[in-house]
Amino acid sequence: MTVKKIVEHKGSNVITLPMGRTVNHAIEILIRHNIGALVVVDEKNKPVGIISERDILREIHNRGDAIHETPVERVMSSELIVGVLEDTLDYVRCTFTKNRIRHxxxxxxxxxxxxxxxxxxxxxxxxxxxxxxxxxxDFIMDKYPG
Incomplete structure (x- = not known):
């Protein structure tokens, strides 16, 4: 099975966050949509990073009082790891494990x-x-004619 099947089933609507927004804004969107990560996009809607709950927790721990002003660019992972529709699920599973990511x-x-x-x-x-x-x-129980 490939990623394409999951995307077809799940849909291609991805909740994104424009660059320049604050981490506090990212938190609001994550909570509103009950999701664990947001893809950060530039003005042309091209992905430039991803911000996850883990990134936000780390920032709160390091600079909790400044979270309201902190731009997402400071916190997001900018070395974006991506997949393609033709990737197999085994390959994607290995990508998650190797890179310690969840999205x-x-x-x-x-x-x-x-x-x-x-x-x-x-x-x-x-x-x-x-x-x-x-x-x-079914095969072992001889449920197929023949």
Whole structure:
């Protein structure tokens, strides 16, 4: 299975945050949408970074009193790790593990077309294994004619 299946199921609407906004604004959006990360975009809506709950907690710990004025550019991860629609779930799972991340923006032709979380990948892998197990059980129980 590829990332494309997850994006098709989940949808390609990605909640983003324009550069220049504050960390406090990012917190408001994360809470409003019940999500764990925001892709930060430039004025042309191109991804330039990602800010996660973990990034925000670290900043609160380091500079808690200044969080209201802190620009997201100061806190976000600017070395953006991205995926493409053709990536397999196993490859993405390894990307999450190797880089210790939980959200992967999906890019096609330089444009943001989706975002996949580690939860999305785990859910898809479980569904895939459950389906495979059902067919194997049916085969063993001789439920197929022939």
């Amino acid at each position: 992967l923006p999906i890019i096609e032709g330089g444009n943001l077309v989706g975002i996949v979380s580690i939860g999305d990948v785990v859910k898809a892998l479980i569904k895939e294994k459950d389906t495979e197990n059902k067919y194997l059980r």
